[in-house]
Amino acid sequence: MKFAQVTGHEQLKERLRKNIDEGRVSHAQLFAGNHGWGTLQLALAYVQYLHCPNRTNGEPCGVCPSCVQMQSLTHPDVHFIYPTIKPKGSSTPPTSDLYIEQWREVVGENDACFDEHAWYEAIGADNAQGLITAKEADEIIRKLSYKAFEGKWKSVVIWAPEKMHPNCTNALLKILEEPWENTVFILISEHPETLLDTIISRCQSVNVGRIEQDALRSYATRSLGATEEQADVVAKLADGSLLTLRRVVAEGSDGSATDNFELFTRLMRLSYSNKHLDLFEWAEQVAAMGRENQKSFLEYSLRLIRESYMLTAGMESVSYLWGDEKAFCSKFAPFVANHNVEAIVAEIERALRDVGQNGNAKIVFTHFALAMSKLIAMRG
Ligand SMILES: [Zn+2]
16 A cells, blocks of 8 residues: 555655655554544554555555555465454464455455454354454564565564453563564554553654545545535544445445435424424434444434534534435524433433343334434423
């Protein structure tokens, strides 16, 4: 991956390439930030640039053997470590090599930007927590003991190091204490606060922040087919994350936002007209639609309630609404105000929690519909 393919982060890219250009390559670096902020993209561009013998204009050349191997994640001197699970029926602890095909696929399909959930799905982990096993540390040491095959550098990229088994952490710590020559470790972590202080203190930290709105906006039009107007809004909603951006755009086009909007507006209309029988019917419909859809609906409702409240509070300029949502919320906004907004939010959050804990959906949503109806009908 070239730096130009990394979404946003122009200043950080400049710093990273300058470090390499000026020969300041720290042997351990911690790229910290949400996966959606493009930490892995940056790390891949950095490593490709480091290994390329023909760097030009701040970019790896893209055509030399090193670059070609880097782009297909087959470079013999670049090792990837990530959480794995033990395959069914296997008795030996797994290492990353076992899942290298899936890794190449997931990185390729997602432009090197995906979360752990997507990774676990790709390796068939269901809800199983992945682990970077103790055996992985032996593998790292074995691989690093070879001379570099191609050039000067060897790199080890550890994705989600917070999933390291304690024995693996200890082995890594030993390696970092006595750095190997021309060997670079890149740790990519969403939760650096859960890593050992002794690991953190041995790494140069590369704090990756949110992706700039401008960069997300142009990604939305260029790669996701959004119109200029849509791109403005989705870039705001994405909150600096490429993953959220993709999700918001997908929701807009697969109709789930439309379904949620319909359910939400119907609930609100029934609520202020106090139609109890229809409310029960509404609750039954929602109860039948499956846990993931219920969560998606509740999260969507939370957003519209907050947006409506902002309109009531006269904060239209920070509101992220457009189209039908904006039209509805503008009319509906007076019903969400200081006297009830907190209670409404609490009800939605309670329903979210109950759904998450496998509560009986019919009971959860009947209660929810009645509670909402009471709160919406309340006058300030
Ligand atoms: Zn090259």
